[in-house]
Amino acid sequence: MVFSYCQCNRHMAGSDEAAANFYNSHFIPRGWQLVYCELSECGAIHLTGYCKRCYEDLEEMILLPKGLAGDDLLKSIYNTMQTAHPYDTFLPQVGYHGLCKERSDFYARRDKRSQFARSKEFLNLFHDYDRESARLWLEKNYPLQPGEVLRDTGGSLFCTAIHMARENGDFGKAEAILDYILPCAHETGRKEQVELTAYEFDFEAHLNWGGSEGIYIDCYLTGKFDESGRFVLPIGTIKTLKRDLEAAKIMGELCGVLTHYASQYVNQNLLRYTPEKELKAKN
Numbered sequence: 001m002v003f004s005y006c007q008c009n010r011h012m013a014g015s016d017e018a019a020a021n022f023y024n025s026h027f028i029p030r031g032w033q034l035v036y037c038e039l040s041e042c043g044a045i046h047l048t049g050y051c052k053r054c055y056e057d058l059e060e061m062i063l064l065p066k067g068l069a070g071d072d073l074l075k076s077i078y079n080t081m082q083t084a085h086p087y088d089t090f091l092p093q094v095g096y097h098g099l100c101k102e103r104s105d106f107y108a109r110r111d112k113r114s115q116f117a118r119s120k121e122f123l124n125l126f127h128d129y130d131r132e133s134a135r136l137w138l139e140k141n142y143p144l145q146p147g148e149v150l151r152d153t154g155g156s157l158f159c160t161a162i163h164m165a166r167e168n169g170d171f172g173k174a175e176a177i178l179d180y181i182l183p184c185a186h187e188t189g190r191k192e193q194v195e196l197t198a199y200e201f202d203f204e205a206h207l208n209w210g211g212s213e214g215i216y217i218d219c220y221l222t223g224k225f226d227e228s229g230r231f232v233l234p235i236g237t238i239k240t241l242k243r244d245l246e247a248a249k250i251m252g253e254l255c256g257v258l259t260h261y262a263s264q265y266v267n268q269n270l271l272r273y274t275p276e277k278e279l280k281a282k283n
């Protein structure tokens with residue numbers, strides 16, 4: 001289903017058939033994307049790409065079956081990403097066939113990728129908040145080979161610490177007064193997803209009185225977390241609108257709780273934070 005328009009086909013908006021015909025002859029895919037707020041409400045996967053004539057971005061939306069949740073939803077997203085081939089037909093003797101050779105080549109390249117490449121691409125579709133559950137699903141259904149690891153991001157480590165606190169009953173007091181939880185962001189609003197490929201870092205949770213109303217907890221990694229040479233990585237912010245003594249106590253305690261679970265998790269998963277060079281040397 002056509003999802004976006006370029007300068008060549010903008011006048012076709014509203015005419016599904018004309019827009020689809022244009023995509024048939026001009027749409028070249030580049031990659032896959034999930035667009036969602038809550039994963040449980042995710043109903044489609046997007047195939048992103050560009051127009052063969054003007055090179056502006058185009059996007060095809062592929063609907064997923066309705067009513068899926070949990071593992072069934074992950075499986076459906078995964079399978080769609082591996083098999084969908086809009087606007088091309090697949091002929092066993094010829095392979096993919098359609099009006100754009102570059103598009104057929106994209107589908108053919110997709111089919112040739114290793115399982116590990118497929119798994120990494122799938123994992124990168126998800127928000128930090130869902131990355132751990134997507135990774136666990138992958139590892140269960142497509143076991144990794146020796147030397148292969150699926151990385152966490154700074155934001156997903158932050159979310160994992162919160163999930164662990166919640167599962168162990170250590171998050172309820174804070175949750176009752178929280179305004180928001182924002183992975184991979186901090187007060188200045190900068191946002192980036194960084195894969196963690198080293199383990200010589202500390203998790204730090206700072207209580208921040210903030211410039212405006214409320215109290216923040218800003219979480220950082222400090223030390224060596226990848227090969228970039230940077231020393232500090234903001235990985236998430238938690239905020240309450242309250243500012244009284246009780247709220248300060250709860251937020252202070254939460255700093256300790258998150259530090260505890262983040263350290264425990266990293267120590268139990270050191271292999272996944274092992275630098276590429278060391279992984280290669282081991283295998």
Ligand SMILES: [Zn+2]
Pocket residue numbers: 006007008009051052053054055056
């Ligand atoms: Zn165009």
